[in-house]
Amino acid sequence: MGERFVVVPVGRGDGEGVVSDPAPETETQGAAAGGQRDPDAAVPILEYSREPNKYVVPVRDGRRKTRKVGSVAEEEEEDVDDNNALREADEDAPGDGNPKENSPFINNTDNDKANSYDGKNMALFEEEMDSNPMVSSLLNKLANYTNLTQGAQEHEEADDEEGGPKKKTVKSPQMGTFMGVYLPCLQNILGVILFLRLTWIVGTAGIMESLAIVGMCCTCTMLTAISMSAIATNGVVPAGGSYYMISRSLGPEFGGAVGLCFYLGTTFAGSMYILGTIEILLTYIVPKAAIFVAERKEDEVDALLNNMRVYGTCCLALMSLVVFVGVKYVNKLALVFLACVILSILAIYAGVIKTAFEPPDFPVCLLGNRTLQNQNFDKCVKTEVVDNVTVTTQLWGLFCDGPELNATCNEYFNLNNVTVVQGIPGLTSGCKTMQDPTSLTFCKNVVGHSQCVNVFMAVSLPDNMWSDYGPLGMLVEKKRQPAVLSGDTSRDGYLPYVVNDIASFFTLLVGIYFPSVTGIMAGSNRSGDLRDAQKSIPIGTILAIATTSFIYVTSVVLFGACIEGVLLRDKFGDSVKGNLVIGTLSWPSPWVIVIGSFFSCCGAGLQSLTGAPRLLQAIARDGIVPFLAVFGHGKANGEPTWALLLTAGICEIGILIASLDAVAPILSMFFLMCYLFVNLACAVQTLLRTPNWRPRFKYYHWALSFLGMSLCLSLMFISSWYYAIVAMVIAGCIYKYIEYRGAEKEWGDGIRGLSLNAARYALIRLEEAPPHTKNWRPQMLVLLNVDTDLAVKHPRLLSLTTQLKAGKGLTIVGNVLEGTYLTKDTEAKRAEQNIKASMAAERTKGFCHVVVSSNLRDGFSHLIQSAGLGGMKHNTVLMAWPGSWKQSNDPQSWKNFIETVRETTATHHALLVAKNVDSFPGNQERLGEGTIDVWWVVHDGGMLMLLPFLLRQHKVWRKCKMRIFTVAQMDDNSIQMKKDLQMFLYHLRLDAEVEVVEMHDSDISAFTYEKTLVMEQRSQMLKQMQLSRTEREREIQSITDESRSSIRRKNQSARSPSRQASPQAEEDEAQLIHDRNTASHAALSDKAEAGVHMTWTKEKLFTERNRGREPNSNVAVRDLFNMKPNQSNVRRMHTAVKLNEVVVNKSQGAHLVLLNMPGPPRNRGGDENCILFAQPER
Structure with a gap:
């Protein structure tokens, strides 16, 4: 850091506004400016309207190193930031490209300076062009900055015709919102839970509670997507996926906690998908492939779990091998998998529509009100008549001890009839009851046994409206179906009834369902491949969530309306011969859903x-979790070998659990923790008003993030309170480990000792880990002056500090008293009390520091070097402009200011200098509609953009709009510069008007030449004469008055009517002006004119200075009036005059103007001229 700034408000209360004219120029320029110029008018760098409530802030960048200011570079991620673009701009654009000047008014013998800079309009900043390039030269690179596409190198590289490796061409990101974000999110959100568990959830929880579950989960993800959209629009989205986007925007602590939770969630998601794959394979595709077969019904669950473990482990090994060997094939097959998902969804909706007029035939057999598994019998009857002979069926054999009609049967079997119910009654079943009257009652008495079969269409919607939870082993029974209960229920578990394999309750279903709404970060994982990530991620993600939410809500309602309740609660489809329940609804065939899922x-x-190994590799390579460093390594092509090995190991843990219903809540916890951190971080960033937090997403509000965080926390405890506690402990440990790694814990003595220890550890951590540039905010050192009564001279300087800081960050108010501390200790304490009182009055929160020093210059130097403690040090210095330096009795007053500027440059601090600071608004004032104008002349690292943003956060400046002006040279493309600047502001999320001002490379006017000459003559005179202070001031004024009279005479007689003069004519004109100037001063040395009363003579000069060397004195006087101005000084004065003109013309009505301030020369011999360049004499 090393920016220097000048803050210049215009005085108020002057009544009518007066605007000083710019400097007089040639006739053509004067006419273009609108009239004659007064040669006596002073030409400061900035001349503004004196109307009330008009404030002007010129801003200066004085860095000696090219370094990005954090609050403007926050949108770039740490490893791929825009410093590279800036360095390229510095190398490609050493200057503005204008040809060398050839002015007759410049002493062209100064070859060194003439060769150091091309062009004269920006000569004021020529010494800094090597480190701070012109805005016009690097604006295109800043505006076109983009993220860098990341991706693993493929294993196979095509060889060229000569056998060498063929270099791949890096293509620019071209994916749009639909293909890059919307479809990937759709594929990841719709998955295994929809196909395998949603029907069971609807049947168990009922339509109303299912809608509540879906609503809570979808609302949670939608709020998280809004927060993620704010992150995505808070700067250029870095390539590398969600972890890079979140960690680079929210910091390492939040980023690491979110990243590891996201990693664990993604890893367990792999386990869940593999278990779903095996469940579909063994239950619905090839049931005979099961290795473990249960001999007893009670062993069926254990057999299924063992099969899942064996096949799941094999499937995991096969998938890991595919990922290790051929990642590119996985990416290429992504579209195939996506097509399967979309085709399956379409098949479900097609089947629903078909049920309205032609329901499919999937009968469900009921015994009384109990649902039967029909894999082991083909007819839902107890007995049947074959050739007039009543015979028993396979169903009879399942409940009786023999096939005989007089065999002993189960009591419940004897007391209840068998009923056939349509499993898919259809979409219209909720409107009316459709019964088959011919088969409604089919009964026949056979040897004392009643054989009755009822076939009818059930009314699904009312039956499925409410929940039907139950414990493990509970029979699946039809609601409102009459049945005669038996006293003996001991053998019900061994009979072919459909039972609950797990205990069901509302909170369990929430945990099982939530993974079906995850996958919202799939689009952000492709951030490096998106054409415009800031636009595509919010739109694509939110649209995908809205689409999937619609699918889930409509599925809940349609499943409840079309499918019989007992079939919905049949998790594995045992009542429909082992078919996938959702497959029975699809069209044209159940196999569409089975194969698709x-x-x-x-x-x-x-x-x-x-994805999971690459996420772990990214975390490991960041180095925020040291013990994971080994997983950052991989193969030569970048493949995360070790991370894949760890991922497979964690995934195996989920497979060994074997139950999809048990793994889903674990997965939910980690994703909920991830989403909770995203929402929490966004809310905290907004409430803390972090300068780099400026999301462009207009629908974001911190209350939505807070609501999303609360909903995530609630869902965690609703799903499983003990899982929630474990997940929170893991996430909290990760966060604190990243935050405090390496710090040793100690306990203080009492509350004060605890506070002191906390402060000490915080300071140590700040010192060891300096803030990243994106977290940069101004930490102020305010250099305040007191009067003879030790009262604060400029209290409005504290008002400006308050408006810039808004109570955030560090503020140190410093003051220097001249003397020794032994004699000034009482005054120092009283001055400190007065400053603290002023700070309280101006609501400035910070610390006060009064230093007693032998001189002011050393005192301010000590403050700049040593203020602060440890890592809590200032990075910005704020001071008042020495407005009375010309009238000061101390000839060193301006030198103190220049040295302060130079020292802030050496310490790489930003410097803000407030001109007319007493005219700044107080904290209680409210500025109306107006503008804050930023004149961006040279690149300052971003402080010019940051200052108006910070001021507009305060209620004083809130209604002001921002305007950006930049200066174009003759060979710059103004239209393209404006487009580039607008794009740059778009990346910065700043709303501002943009204007490019063209400064023509005009000839240096006679006024500029004469003004520079007067400045150098006075400087030389002060060095040659040893007069008293009063005499010196009178002599300076006399020389100034005479020079102005000379300028008036020459402007009236020596102006050329044409600007197209030949080079020889220009040289003649220059010589003429110089001869007249010399003759005027020679006459002044011989005799005094009537209107000028000189306070010295040649004799006095000889006597007072260097007695005994009269000949040398005569030579010195003669040289004084025969001197020519230095070429560099003329160019600098020309820049000051021209810049003053354009600022006056464009920003007269602005409330505030910010402008780069020229720094002091590297050669200390020109210090006396530096302050004149910033504010020429009147």
Whole structure:
């Protein structure tokens, strides 16, 4: 850092506004400016309207190193920031490209300076062009900055015709919102839970509670997507996926906690998808492939889990091998898996529509009100008549001890009839009851046994409206179906009834369902491939969530309206011969859903095993979790080998659990923790008013993030309170480990000792870990002056500090008293009390520091070097402009100011200098509609953009609009510069008007030449004469008055009517002006004119200075009036005059103007001229 700034408000209360004219120029220029100029008019760098409430702030960048200011570079991620673009701009654009000047008014013998800079309009900043390039030269690079596409190198590289490796061409990102974000999110959100568990959730929880579950989960993800959209629009989205986007925007602590939770969630998601794949394979595709077969009904669950473990482990090994060997094939098959998902969804909706007029035939057999598994019998009857002979059926044999009609049967079997119910009654079943009267009652008495079969269409919607939870092993029974209960229920578990394999309750269903709404970060994972990530991620993600929410809500209602309740609660489809329940609804065939869901789960598992290792590798390479460093290594082509190995190991843990219903809540916890941190971080960033937090997403509000965070926390405890506690402990440990790694914990003595220890540890951590440039904010050192009564001279300087800081960050108010501390200790304490009182009055929160020093210059130097403690040090110095330096009795007053500027440059601090600071608005004032004008002349690292943003956060400046002006040279493309500047502001999320001002490379006017000459003559005179202070001031004034009279005479007689003079004519004109100037001063040395009363003579000069060397004195006087101005000084004065003109013309009505301030010369011999360049004499 090393920016220097001048803050210049215009005085108020002067009544009518007066604007000083710019400097007089040639006739053509004067006419273009609108009239004659007064040669006596002073030409400061900035002349503004004196109307009330008009404030002007010229801003100066004085850095000696090219370094980005954090609050403007926050949108770039740490590893791929825009410092590279800036360095390229510095190398490609050493100057503005204008040809060398050839002016007759410049002493062209100064070859060194003439060769150091091309052009004269920006000569004021020529010494700094090597480190701070012109805005016009690097604006295009800043505006076109983009993220860098990241991706693993493929294993196979095509060889060229000569056998060498063929270099790949890096293509620019071209993916749009639909293909890059919307479809990937759709594929990841719709998955295994929709196909395997949603029907069971609807049947168990009922339509109303299912809608509540879906609503809570979808609302949670929608709020998280809004927060993520704010992150995505808070700067240029870095390539590398969600972790890079979140960690680079929210910091390492939040980023690491979110990243590891996201990693664990993605890894367990791989386990869930693999378990879903095996469940579909063994239950619905090839049931005979099961290795473990249960001999007893009570062993069926254990057999299924063992099969899941064996096949799941094999499937995990196969998928890991595919990911290790051929990642590119996984990416290429992504579209195939996506097509399977979309085709399956379309098949479901087609089947629903078909049920309205032709329901499919999937009968469900009921015994009384109990649902039967029909894999082991083909007819839902107890007995049947064959050739007039009543025979028993397979169903009879399942409940009786023999096939005989007089065999002993189960009591419940004897007391209840068998009923056939349509499993898919259809969409219109909720409107009316459709019964088959011919088969409604089919009963026949056979040897004392009643054989009755009822076939009818159930009324699904009312039956499925409410929940039907139950414990493990509870029979699945039809609601409102009459049945005769038996006293003996001991053998019900061994009979072919459909039962609950797990205990069901509302909170369990929430945990099982939530993974079906995850996957919202799939689009942000492709951030490096998006054409415009800031636009595509918010739109694509929110649209994908809205689409999937619509699918889930309509599915809940349609499933409840079309499918019989007992079939909905039949998780594995045992009542419909082992068919997938949702498959019975699809059209044209149940196999469409079965095959589609199988490949969908396979693809999702491969995507999880592909993404999770890369996420872990990115975290490890960041170095925020040291013990994970080994997983940052991989193969030569970048593939995360070790991370894949760890991911497969964690994934195996989920597979060994074996139950999809048990893994889903674990997965939910980690994703909920991830979403909670995203929402929490966004809310905290907004409430803390972090300068780099400026999301462009207009629908974001911190209350939405807070609501999303609360909903995530609630869902965690609703799903499983003990899982929630474990997940929070893991996430909290990660956060604190990243935050305090390496710090040793100690306990203080009492509350004060605890506070002191906390402060000490915080300071130590700040010192060891300096803030990243994106977290940069101004930490102020305010250099305040007191009067003879030790009262604060400029209290409005504290008002400006308050408006810039808004109570955030560090503020140190410093003051220097001249003397020794032994004699000034009482005054120092009283001055400190007065300053603290002024700080309280101006609501400035910070610290006060009064230093007693032998001189002011050393005192301010000590403050700048040593103020602060440890890492809590200032990075910006604010001081008042020495407005009375010309009238000061101390000839060193201006030198103190120049040295302060030079020392802030050496310490790489930003410097803000407030001119007319007493005219700044107080904290209680409210400025109306107006503008804050920024004149961006040279690149300052971003402070010019940051200052108006910070001021507009305060209620004083809130209604002011921002305008950006930049200066174009003759060979610059103004139209393209404006487009580039608008794009740059778009990346910075700043709303401002843009204007490019052209400064023509005009000839240096006679006024500029004469003004520079007067400045150098006075400087030389002060060095040669040893007069008293009063005499010196009178002599300076006399020389100034005479020079102005000379300028008036020459402007009236020596102006050329044409600007197209030949080079010889220009030289003649220059010589003429110089001869007249010399003759005027020679006459002044011989005799005094009537209107000028000189206070010295040649004799006095000889006597007072260097007695005994009269000949040398005569030579010195003669040289004084025969001197020519230095070429560099003329160019600098020309820049000051021209810049003053354009600012006056464009920013007269602005409330505030910010402008780069020229720094002091590297050669200390020109210090006396530096302050004149910033504010020429009147």
